[in-house]
Amino acid sequence: MARTAVVTGAARGLGEAIARRLAADGDRVLIADLNLEGAEAVAAELAGEAVEHDVRSLESWERLLETAGDVDVLVNNAARTEFRSFWEIDVDEWDDVLATNLRGTYLGCRVVGAQMRERGSGRIVNLASVAGQNSRAVTGAHYATSKAAIIALTRHAATELAGSGVTVNAVAPAAIDGPMVATVAPERLEAMLKTIPVGRLGQPDEVAAAVAYLASEAAGFVTGATLDVNGGMLMR
Ligand SMILES: NC(=O)c1ccc[n+]([C@@H]2O[C@H](COP(=O)([O-])OP(=O)(O)OC[C@H]3O[C@@H](n4cnc5c(N)ncnc54)[C@H](O)[C@@H]3O)[C@@H](O)[C@H]2O)c1
Incomplete structure (x- = not known):
């Protein structure tokens, strides 16, 4: 029988891949x-199912679970990426980036993880970033903070679920070609490329392959x- 996989933020970019x-x-x-x-356009091509979902909202996660039924694979990919200098980030933007990236991932682990724990199996993959591991990455402090916290959250959720047949892992990409990187100014992109040895x-x-491995039996x-x-x- 086909597994059921939920990918958040899959209307474009890495989530789509x-x-x-x-x-x-x-x-x-x-x-x-x-x-x-956007989700409908991707779903139409894949014979997948589009669901309007806000990762920041507990109610939205509960509705998603009703639509999905038993979830075998959850990929917490949705994020808000903002490149802004430390002093230019206002408090509302700080809160929303953290709510999208970190609370969204936490709610996914909690709501879907609880269902997986009951069923005794599941795979959760969270999208972190090199920005959460290294302050040299060109990014915003709120984004980097959320991605560092996702790595800690991943370890905690993994520990909680380790005895229940559920694994929780993270993937930490550096700059990946796609719509998000297309918004980066050319001189900034050039500086970014200089920091990538390959x-x-x-x-x-390449990111999708890593996620597929972590999601596999x-x-x-x-x-x-x-x-x-x-x-x-x-x-x-
Ligand atoms: N692209 C990169 O270079 C790169 C590098 C490192 C990490 N990542 C991570 O990979 C993931 C995907 O990145 P991307 O560049 O493809 O992003 P993107 O900005 O291209 O796409 C993000 C998607 O998330 C959706 N989204 C935003 N807020 C949402 C919410 N509240 N609820 C549900 N969906 C929401 C958007 O509509 C969009 O479809 C992110 O977690 C990002 O931090 C990306």
């Missing part, structure tokens, strides 16, 4: 995004890990 990969691997994929129109941007498929002994997909930008 992850949804495509999981669908190609035979999963029933729910494309959950604030942007319903000398190029990552490709969405074969990865049952991997939990609480952060898999770096960063072209050597950070080696640890």
Whole structure:
């Protein structure tokens, strides 16, 4: 029987690539995004299901679970990415970036993780970032803080769920080609590329492959890990 996979923020970018990969691997994929129109366009191509979803809201997660039924794979991918200098971030933006990236991931782990724990199996993959591991990445302090916290959250959720057949891992990409990177000013992008030893941007498929591995049956002994997909930008 096909597994059910939920990918948040899958209307574009990495989420879309992850949804495509999981669908190609035979999963029933729910494309959950604030942007319903975009989610519908992706769902139509993949024979997936589009769901209007706000990761910041507990009620939205509960509704999503009603639509999805039993979830085998959850990919907490949705995020708000803002490049802004420390002093230019206002308090509302700080709160919303943290609510989207961190509370969204926490709610996904809690709501879907509880269901997986009851059923005794599941895979959760959280999108972190090299920005959460290294302050040299060009990004906003709120974004970087949320991504660092996702790595800690991943370890805690993994510990809580380790005895229940549920794994929780993170993937930490560096700059990946796509709509988010397209908004970066050319001189900033050039500076970014200089920090990546392989000398190029990552490709969405390369992140999707890492997520697919962590979501697979074969990865049952991997939990609480952060898999770096960063072209050597950070080696640890
Ligand atoms: N692209 C990169 O270079 C890169 C690098 C490192 C980490 N990441 C991480 O990978 C993930 C995907 O990044 P991306 O560049 O594809 O992002 P993106 O900005 O292209 O897409 C984000 C998606 O999330 C959706 N979204 C935003 N707020 C939401 C909410 N409240 N509820 C539901 N959906 C919401 C958006 O509508 C959009 O479809 C993010 O977690 C990001 O932090 C990306």
